[in-house]
Amino acid sequence: MxxxxxxxxxxxxxxxxxxxxxxxxxxxxxxxxxxxxxxxxxxxxxxxxxxxxxxxxxxxxxxxxxxxxxxxxxxxxxxxxxxxxxxxxxxxxxxxxxxxxTAEDVQKDYREFWSSRDETELTPESVGQTFVDFIGESDSLTTSSDGWAEFExxxxxxxxxxxxxxxxxxxxxxxxxxxxxxxxxxxxxxxxxxxxxxxxxxxxxxxxxxxxxxxxxxxxxxxxxxxQRSRRPAAINVLLERGVLRPGERVKYDPERVPADANRTWDEDDDFWWATVTGDTGQSDNVQWEHDGEVYSFTGLTKEVLHELVGRDRDEALNGYKYWCHPKFDDRTLSHLRSSEATGTERSGELEGDQA
CATH class of the missing domain: 3.40.1350.10 (Trna Endonuclease; Chain: A, domain 1)
Incomplete structure (x- = not known):
């Protein structure tokens, strides 16, 4: 009641x-x-x-x-x-x-439905990107030559x-x-x-x-x-297993991903733009935002950051790994590091064998 x-x-x-x-x-x-x-x-x-x-x-x-x-x-x-x-x-x-x-079938159905409903002609490329962005941990997805997202x-x-x-x-x-x-x-x-x-x-x-x-x-x-014979593991698991991410180290929000109309300017000394890796592999306990001390998934944190900056709806889908950079890997995004199969041996500023 x-x-x-x-x-x-x-x-x-x-x-x-x-x-x-x-x-x-x-x-x-x-x-x-x-x-x-x-x-x-x-x-x-x-x-x-x-x-x-x-x-x-x-x-x-x-x-x-x-x-x-x-x-x-x-x-x-x-x-x-x-x-x-x-x-x-x-x-x-x-x-x-x-x-x-098939995946292509549902994307074509999506295109037909929403093009008619919104009275605008969606392209296969825009539909494919919508599906890539929506599916969780989607940094491994690619698009076909026709623009459709490729997944099973x-x-x-x-x-x-x-x-x-x-x-x-x-x-x-x-x-x-x-x-x-x-x-x-x-x-x-x-x-x-x-x-x-x-x-x-x-x-x-x-x-x-x-x-x-x-x-x-x-x-x-x-x-x-x-x-199922196989399933692509979650990005956080892979990045930790490869030594790309380590518990306690910091990652920063990609300055190029700051919206033009944001109410805050990117500043390396501002803890708003930094987060600390927890080392946990659950769906919502991967990273601690230094701004508020709360623990999020990378996607959840990114939604929160964008909501603070421009009021973006927290329910809108995105892939959070595309928004965070690793200072030890030439500021490459976590999404890029995941898809490029980078390992901890590639991190800069460390002696070989250094695990700190």
Whole structure:
């Protein structure tokens, strides 16, 4: 339940309502909100297309097709209020159709959808760069001669079901598919409230439940590792293993990446532009910003820096390794050092064998 703090300091409980009772529609409202703000589904997603119907021998239309930052397709089914009995089967059917798509297919679908929606002709080069920038740890990606980003799509798309509520006719089979077959299915409940003439939405994950999500995630990761022959390791792991990065050493924000309209000037003596490598290899504990002492991933830190400089939206995708330079490697970016296969033996200002 949501509460509103009134001017006199009292709490007012807000009553949840159906979107239908508020006069809101599934396609014109809920679907449009999700396209414009995919974070309503609880994560960063790149929307590829909506009302997707490019399936052979069927007139079925998928609500939304998206890509997550690992480069995995996400099939999204939306229901304005209670999910009906066939919502899960419908999504599974769409996922099976999408399993045959290639990286170039989805980029062409993205180009067609967004060119039409924004009334501007996107080029293959601009679309390819959008995908390169969006996919996490993307410094290894290249583009084809036609401009498309080159990467491999997983053959098992994820499924996200979003609805006003879910009955056991949905939750029971979804839990069974997750636990017994390792399917990646998420159910999110969209709650609606009306307050002072405004509609408020709350998106809450109901399956997997928070207590079981870590276990299920680890189980899926194990299955994926067994099924996939190889996967390019994260940039932070590679840079630490090669000795390019070492715990406790400093890296600096690339002066050439400072926006022209930034509210701060690059200054080597300003700790705003410096960060210290932690040596950890998790997704969000790689580097400590000397400006605030907080620990981030390189991508998270870069988003924070740009938000401070020009108010850039923290939800916009980017590859943080392109924005930080290593003073011991002629100020080359971490992205360049990763892709060039540099090692610690190339660092300047050290005697051979010096590990300090």
């Amino acid at each position: 949501l509460f509103s703090v009134e001017e006199e300091g009292t709490l007012e409980g807000l009553k949840e309502q159906d979107l239908a009772d508020l006069g809101l529609l599934e396609r014109q409202d809920l679907q449009e909100w999700t396209i414009e703000q995919p974070r309503i589904l609880g994560e960063d997603l790149l929307v590829i297309t909506s009302e997707y119907a490019n399936f052979e021998d069927t007139r079925d239309r998928l609500d939304i097709l998206a890509l997550d930052q690992t480069g995995k397709l996400v099939v999204v089914e939306l229901k304005r209020d209670r999910a009906d009995r066939t919502t899960d089967l419908q999504a599974i059917k769409y996922a099976s159709y999408c399993a045959t798509l 799509l997983d053959q098992k798309p994820r499924i996200v079901l979003a609805a006003g509520s879910f009955g056991t006719e949905i939750t029971a089979p979804v839990m069974w598919l997750i636990e017994e077959y390792g399917m990646d299915i998420t159910c999110r409940r969209i709650e609606a409230y009306e307050h002072q003439g405004r509609v408020l939405l709350n998106s809450q994950q109901v399956i997997p439940v928070a207590e079981a999500e870590e276990y299920m995630t680890k189980r899926r990761e194990k299955q994926e590792k067994q099924q």
